[in-house]
Amino acid sequence: MRKSEHSVIILGSGIAGLYTAIKLANKDKKVLLITKSSLRESNSRYAQGGIACVLSDNSQDSVELHVKDTVKAGAGLSNPDVAEYISRKSADVINDLINYNVPFDRDNEDKVALTLEAAHSVRRILHAGGDSTGKSIETTLSDIVEKNPNISIYSKTQAVELLIDSDNICRGVIVYNTATNEYEAVLSQAVIIATGGAGQVYSNTTNPKIATGDGIALAYRANVLVQDMEFVQFHPTALTITEKDTRFLISESVRGEGAKLRNIHGDLFSYKYSKKGELAPRDIVTRSIFNEMKFTNSDHVMLDTSSIDSNILKERFPNIIRVCKDNGIDILCGNIPVSPAAHYIMGGIKISLDGRTSVPGLYAVGESSCVSLHGANRLASNSLLECLVIPDETVKYIYNNNFQHAQGIDNNIQAIIDKYDLPEPDTIDRLEEKISSLKEIMWKKAGIVRNERELSEALQIITDQQLEFNREFKCSSIQEYEYRNLLIIAELIVKSALSRKESRGAHYREDYPEPDSQAYHSYFKKGDSIARNVMLSNA
Numbered sequence: 001m002r003k004s005e006h007s008v009i010i011l012g013s014g015i016a017g018l019y020t021a022i023k024l025a026n027k028d029k030k031v032l033l034i035t036k037s038s039l040r041e042s043n044s045r046y047a048q049g050g051i052a053c054v055l056s057d058n059s060q061d062s063v064e065l066h067v068k069d070t071v072k073a074g075a076g077l078s079n080p081d082v083a084e085y086i087s088r089k090s091a092d093v094i095n096d097l098i099n100y101n102v103p104f105d106r107d108n109e110d111k112v113a114l115t116l117e118a119a120h121s122v123r124r125i126l127h128a129g130g131d132s133t134g135k136s137i138e139t140t141l142s143d144i145v146e147k148n149p150n151i152s153i154y155s156k157t158q159a160v161e162l163l164i165d166s167d168n169i170c171r172g173v174i175v176y177n178t179a180t181n182e183y184e185a186v187l188s189q190a191v192i193i194a195t196g197g198a199g200q201v202y203s204n205t206t207n208p209k210i211a212t213g214d215g216i217a218l219a220y221r222a223n224v225l226v227q228d229m230e231f232v233q234f235h236p237t238a239l240t241i242t243e244k245d246t247r248f249l250i251s252e253s254v255r256g257e258g259a260k261l262r263n264i265h266g267d268l269f270s271y272k273y274s275k276k277g278e279l280a281p282r283d284i285v286t287r288s289i290f291n292e293m294k295f296t297n298s299d300h301v302m303l304d305t306s307s308i309d310s311n312i313l314k315e316r317f318p319n320i321i322r323v324c325k326d327n328g329i330d331i332l333c334g335n336i337p338v339s340p341a342a343h344y345i346m347g348g349i350k351i352s353l354d355g356r357t358s359v360p361g362l363y364a365v366g367e368s369s370c371v372s373l374h375g376a377n378r379l380a381s382n383s384l385l386e387c388l389v390i391p392d393e394t395v396k397y398i399y400n401n402n403f404q405h406a407q408g409i410d411n412n413i414q415a416i417i418d419k420y421d422l423p424e425p426d427t428i429d430r431l432e433e434k435i436s437s438l439k440e441i442m443w444k445k446a447g448i449v450r451n452e453r454e455l456s457e458a459l460q461i462i463t464d465q466q467l468e469f470n471r472e473f474k475c476s477s478i479q480e481y482e483y484r485n486l487l488i489i490a491e492l493i494v495k496s497a498l499s500r501k502e503s504r505g506a507h508y509r510e511d512y513p514e515p516d517s518q519a520y521h522s523y524f525k526k527g528d529s530i531a532r533n534v535m536l537s538n539a
Contacts, residue, residue: 006032016366016387017194018141023395025150050127051384053090060122074375075505076519093388116256117380162222170361189403193364202342203439206249215368217485225358227370228347230496235343236285247341302335346374355394376505419473499531
């Protein structure tokens, strides 16, 4: 197997990975950026609504108000200190993006335009390209990365195993080049996981096909602590058309601009569930749509945009208009058929504010990580903000600490490398069918509304699939590695959901419909049969 060495390895090329790479490269670190797809394809690209920020010239807003909104949406599991830190840093990282020439939309006075989204008290959401914020930021940062001589890029390359030495320190990663079918052991003083989400574990998701929970699974396999995996956010309004295993997102901002939800009989219903109506937290809106679909025996509801001025629609949502038009829907005339879809995982690899995991030398940023900002229910547009603030702190930590490269390859690392020097195993029959079955089971039995019986049934099916698959190390294809990762993610979500015998935020148990009097986080390490629940001292 080929071996190489780099100062810092970043796994993933979404906004968190790109921003981290730029910041490190600007401090003269030699960075290897690894992406299993191409540079501009990531989950970040599909973020429409925008990025939350407390701007100094926004007289209606304050850090205190942003923190209050974040903590309230988080349903008792958001860390207020983390929320405050990230909010206070928001203007700094936004100024970075502006200096990088991210084309944020402007108002008539040439100020950065702000919009409103659910559960925010005021307009504080910056957007670009109308409804293409993620794409605009991703494209801008990708252009910078490509031109930076301190950044090398491995495309079409999947990280398959972390190299953990006998002192339990991460010293690098084994990667698999899907174009050449070759493996490489890459040694480094720091590995940063920025691989994004895991929405593809569900049959209905807004996440692209690449979002298979790779980083979380990679860390879990290396005995790294993961947190709060039961909390999966289901976006209320995804277009009821699936293309390439992905549902197109109808941004929260459409409701922020005044769109209303109606069931298939034309009845408004959101205020039956919350006095905030369409602008209630996402978990409430999602369950209200779920219930209306059940009551009306329908697979969707309608998002009525008729009350929004057509000029505002054209200015703010050109991409949504285009995609809907391509599917025979004219949103300027009114209704968009929508239903919930898996969108964002609030849990992930447990990290500190500077991105450190439970294993030295390993860091995580972005959606693959969990710093207890989002709690049980992410506040809209806080995710892109987290993708900037935490990487900024991670870069400072790495830069300010004098790390030494591993002196050669110890026995532990060599044993891992030897596993991947073995011949390829035989391919698995009917792999697509098995993946599809897993995703459908997760949607039906571990989705928006959960209970003990269905979660237990799901866990048994997942366990059976894992035993049948039986790939502890080397797989025969990228699809097999993704399947292995999806099985791990499914297991973590279901086991965590079984352990949490309450309803809180995005985790709703119909057999335990009320929240526990004491809030707690759930933690998992490899080999745990049930979650370790740790009570919050400030709950």
